[in-house]
Amino acid sequence: MKIPIAVLEIISQRVKELENQNNLQNENSLYKEINIELKRIESLVGQALYISRSGNYSSDFLIEEVNLEKVIKEIVRRNKHLFIYNKIDLKLENLDVNVLTDKKWIIHIVEQIIDNSCKYIEENGQIEIYTAKDEKSIKLHIKDNGIGIAPQDIERVFDQGFTGKNGRKKTKSTGMGLYISKKILNKLSHSIDVSSTQCEFCDIYITFYNLSDYFTL
Numbered sequence: 001m002k003i004p005i006a007v008l009e010i011i012s013q014r015v016k017e018l019e020n021q022n023n024l025q026n027e028n029s030l031y032k033e034i035n036i037e038l039k040r041i042e043s044l045v046g047q048a049l050y051i052s053r054s055g056n057y058s059s060d061f062l063i064e065e066v067n068l069e070k071v072i073k074e075i076v077r078r079n080k081h082l083f084i085y086n087k088i089d090l091k092l093e094n095l096d097v098n099v100l101t102d103k104k105w106i107i108h109i110v111e112q113i114i115d116n117s118c119k120y121i122e123e124n125g126q127i128e129i130y131t132a133k134d135e136k137s138i139k140l141h142i143k144d145n146g147i148g149i150a151p152q153d154i155e156r157v158f159d160q161g162f163t164g165k166n167g168r169k170k171t172k173s174t175g176m177g178l179y180i181s182k183k184i185l186n187k188l189s190h191s192i193d194v195s196s197t198q199c200e201f202c203d204i205y206i207t208f209y210n211l212s213d214y215f216t217l
Helices: 002-021 030-060 068-078 080-085 103-119 164-169 177-187
Strands: 063-067 089-093 098-102 126-133 137-144 191-197 201-209
Touching (some): 030 080, 030 103, 063 068, 068 089, 098 103, 103 126, 103 177
Antiparallel strands (some): 063 098, 126 137, 191 201
């Protein structure tokens, strides 16, 4: 699957060059539309690979000290097209903290959450990413001012295959991203929760506990 994706990326660059030559770069750019869908394909392929490995994930963990600010900035760079094309304002605050976790899995999970936020947020919306600390834990919040989650769905967003009211409106929703995220985070002795008010905001936050027993992994 990655070979045709790579070929399509080359073709999309040619489209971009042609549009530049003919001064056709605008909001209705064909290159923009192709690139958005290519990034979506890459994300779904990555998700499929992670799901296929999730049955044996316990042998794949590497627990180390991870700086959340560096991780978030890496994710933002990799997904900048989502913010630029959807005209989303990104606000990063208080992220320079270290946690014990598996860097590769955390990057994948945060990317899933950000992708969801971009999917359900209106153009010119805002996503806030910040941490909050107390004596027992550090919480990483990813909060958007999008359409939120219906009250009847909020208890089921982490269920396998559950797409909910919003997901049924979005044909690209698989209902697997948050399910796998919770499964992995539980195994890492972290937790994931959601707070939302419909039509106002959605706040998904990961809790890194200070005294997790990582030797049980």
